[in-house]
Amino acid sequence: MIRILTLLTALLAVAPLAAQKPLYLVNGSPRDEIASIPPDDIECIEELPADEETIARFGPEATNGVILITLRYDSNARFGIDSLTLGSYIAAQVKWGDDEPPARVALRYKITHDGETQVTEVLEATDGRLKRRVLKAIAEAPRWQPALKAGRPVESEGVVTVRLPEGKPMPGEPYLRIR
Known part of the structure; x- marks a missing residue:
């Protein structure tokens, strides 16, 4: 690699x-x-x-x-909600008020051969509450259309970042990393 x-x-x-x-x-x-x-x-x-x-x-x-x-595959996995990306879908599902501090969560995930989303690693979480809400929203998200190799479903991986509230700047470095 x-x-x-x-x-x-x-x-x-x-x-x-x-x-x-x-x-x-x-x-x-x-x-x-x-x-x-x-x-x-x-x-x-x-x-x-x-x-x-x-x-x-x-x-x-x-x-x-x-x-x-x-x-590793012939066609990418596709998230099945209209033209939304996983990140925009999850951000819309998570309740995070404008009065709450800006926070970000970055996760590595895999899409299984049957379209299930599984979080494999928390890359960054600046707020534990947002992390819990994002993980819950991912667990409840609709299935994907999995990636294909030679016409058969295969696992694929990705990274999703959710930053809320949208449009509000994050505080300067260093970020608090909660895993």
């Missing part, structure tokens, strides 16, 4: 240079950028040189090389 993160970091450092931009293929499909791909979703990365064989195989777009990225 460290090797993948190192390679991904190196690739992203070069990405803004349009003249040197390689052809990115993610699960076989071309992509303009790869910065939005969570590193944990990457199964493997293969870098192909800008040689005659690569250009013959992938066409003139491969004149700066090709980066083949294989994800």
Whole structure:
């Protein structure tokens, strides 16, 4: 995993240079950028040189090389409430008054093969009350449509951050981290 993160970091450092931009293929499909791909979703990365064989195989777009990225699944998990993200859904479910102090909770979660959301790690919680309310809202949230690999449901992971009340700035660093 460290090797993948190192390679991904190196690739992203070069990405803004349009003249040197390689052809990115993610699960076989071309992509303009790869910065939005969570590193944990990457199964493997293969870098192909800008040689005659690569250009013959992938066409003139491969004149700066090709980066083949294989994800752990073919399609992402989708949260089933209209077009809401998990974070916006949870923030709407949690009761947190404007008179309460600004607080933030960040959680790592996984979506099981049957669409259940399971919190795997509390990354940050600046207020224990908000943490409890967010965990309860996640436990009561509707199921997801799980990620798919070769047409079969597979587990996937994500990170959600909830900051309430919305629009109210957080106090300066350091944050109180309650786990």
